[in-house]
Amino acid sequence: MTGFRRPRALRPGDRVAVVSGSSPADQANLEAGLRAMEHVGLKPDVFASAREMGVDYDYLAGDDRLRAADLTAALADPAYAGLFLACGGYGMQRTLELLDWSRIDPARPKVVVGYSDVTALLEAIAVKLGWVSLFGPMVACNGFHQGPGRFDFDTLMTLLFTPAEVGGLTFLDARTIVPGVAEGVTLGGTATLLAASIGTDTSLPARGGILFLEDVDEKLFRLDRIITQLRRSTYTDGVAAILLGTFTDCGEPREVERLLVDRLSDLGVPVLAGADIGHGIAQQTYPIGVRARLDTGTGTLTFLEPVLSS
Structure with a gap:
């Protein structure tokens, strides 16, 4: 376990993807989280899965193919400097079955942030791509949507924008x-x-x-x-x-x-x-x-x- 590729720090103006790979996101919290991201200078693009409610099952954000397609696209598109998961819950293991790793360039790491059910994705990114990732707050849950002034949001943003300050x-x-x-x-x-x-x-x-x-x-x-x-x-x-x-x-x-x-x-x-x-x-x-x-x-x-x- 050596030689993981480090994504670059984020900068104001960076485009980032917001995706649900597991359960449906609370839409009010998601909107608040997006505003918090914009407040610090990020430009979030919200993928369809982050807006989806349960279809086949109320605990899944849309169907497996949609979630996998969104994750694949967000990880593969060089326009995005980072990928923020909207929430956890359940479903990432199903999503990983359909994720197309062949479309993602391991030599172009990007920031990926999430926790809980997203653990499965962070493991997969380490194994399949060799990228460093972050077990941290998600856009539509915990304190992220409360934005600046909240400890978990502020410490995450410090790490993302000025990593040299976090030893x-x-x-x-x-x-x-x-x-x-x-x-x-x-x-x-x-x-x-x-x-x-x-x-x-x-x-x-x-x-x-x-x-x-x-x-x-x-x-x-x-x-x-x-x-x-x-x-x-x-x-x-x-x-x-x-x-x-x-x-x-x-x-x-x-x-x-x-x-x-x-x-x-x-x-x-x-x-x-x-x-x-x-x-x-x-x-x-x-x-x-x-x-x-x-x-x-x-x-x-x-x-x-x-x-x-x-």
Whole structure:
């Protein structure tokens, strides 16, 4: 896991694509998010999937072919400096089945931002194209649509426009599960999606990496099953370190942490919990595909290379 291609930083006036690869977007939030993007100088083009409501299923933004065609076009068109996902939900795994990677030039990386169900796309981009991407706020959900002045929006925009100012992430409420310092390439995302991708041609195993995990709306026993699947599948073999974010509505927090300690502390690598990345919070943006150092003593993730090129 070396040599990921870095997209260039965004600039005022850049055209960017807004696409739904999963569930329908809240249209009021989407409009607010578009205004926030325009406020910082971006020129968003809204693809049809971002406007689609459920057709065959109420949890999917249009049909699979539409979502895949929109994603393919947005990733392939050199006119776009970036791709922002409108929202998560469910459906990206279906979309990836039809995405036409042959149309996308790996040598022309562009910024891709999303989280939750978009984890599957970020993994696929790393495997198929070798691009750095960003596990971060989406246009029509969380705080993005609240725009400037909101922590998650502001920190994302700082990273996108002035990446040299972002040398890493500090986690003020971090808790050391297993002490230590380790270096590796950042990867991971929403645990459910990582487990669902195992056995596909877009899964990115954690060997040599700093693995980030978070999740939402999973009962404790299901979260146990997901983490156990990551272990039994050999996905976690050779991992360098583990960073744990939010596990929103996954059970009583002390019980969730007890489970994570039980399932992850015997891997023999540093483990840090309490990162403000994930669902239900004003989150920091976590890059995928960047060499970094995790220090559980200081509660920091230091980037050993720029996230984006200037």
